[in-house]
Amino acid sequence: MGTGRGSEGHGPRLGRSLAATALIGTGLMAAVDEIVFHQILAWHHFYDRSTPMVALMSDGLLHAGELVALVAGFFLLADLCRRRALHRRAAWAGLLLGLGGFQLFDGVIDHKVLRLHQIRYGVDLLPYDLAWNGAAVLLLTAGALTAWWARRAPGTGRPTAPR
């Protein structure tokens, strides 16, 4: 789980804004994965009986991180808004990076390395894997571009300096 490694400078907290929404993005994508693919579509299984024990353990730790990340991100965001220290563009960048980062992590580590489960069963996996990880790369690229844009034009999203 990523911790809030924000730049501790003054003015709108670019790093902190990015970290807060990156946490939200990570937790949000994990929740979407859980709700849409596990519960609604039932494409994934809760547990694929071939999963080794170590993978199960790291899955538990990851799951815990995601859960806490979501809550932590929302409260960090609320705190930034309250202090008028939110950098809007950085926040959007963080969200996209978080969403894409989790998606890619899930697609590569969970599905392929740990082999916790696959996206879908009884089908040719290649197009699914490509779509899954392609979407992740798209989100990450969009996030990186937004972050670059936020850095280049730091004037936006700075209503007042924090007290």
Next chain:
Amino acid sequence: MSPSHPVHEGAGASLPGWGLAAALALLALALSAYAVAARRARRAPRGWSGLRTASFALGVALLAAALVPSLAHTAHHDPRVHMLQHLLIGMYAPLALVMAAPLTLALRTLPTARRRPVARVLRSRPLHVLGHPATALLLDTGGLYLVHLTPVHAAAQTHPAVHALVHLHYLAAGYLFAWSVAGPDPAPRRPGTATRLTALILAVAAHSFLAKLLYAHPHTWPPGAEHTALAGEAAQLMYYGGDLAELLLAVALFAAWYRRRSRTPRPPAAASPPNRRPHASGDPQERSAPR
């Protein structure tokens, strides 16, 4: 539960009639004591939030619901209901009770002479050790593993006393953990947010790992338990039900952090007032604790 046992014998492991009556009476007593104290505290200048009172009532209601004979009876045949019972006793009820801040209420309403022994206990070393998130985590999660991965589970199925003790442990350990991680009650020497957050993450991880383990190996664990087709569903309930409870606990933790931050407008790191004893008060929350 076991096919070799007739149905009525299965109920033997639930509380006997007098035990149930005693437990319910104790709950009613606790609720009325809280209500009386809350009424008194409301009249004081600082007041007492109705939400806290409601939280206590909810905790008591959840415990009572878990003890209701029909639920307890069904729990003996249906692992899903059994799991629900455990979630209520070990996670939801303790969280509601902790959020009701009964200790703060007691300290506010007790006469000064009676307040002193409470304060002395709060300052005692054993309580600091017991109330550390690491200890609480070990007792709470360790107990959970002990029950599910050792013959304790089978013993609880046959001996009502063991069963009652297991439930009592769930309640006490669940309360201890929720208090040590996010309790509004005073907790001297409570470690910082990072430590408590780590304990919470480890608890969630251990809980979800155990749930998936039980789901994956219903024939192996818990040892001595009869495998039924519903065991998998019970394990999933443990997973998602535990998640929701831990999510609420995380919200409580961060909400307290958020409130503290509004109270302290970023104190300069250097100038900290000299304490009488070093490390006497680690937590800013203590400032809100009644003296």
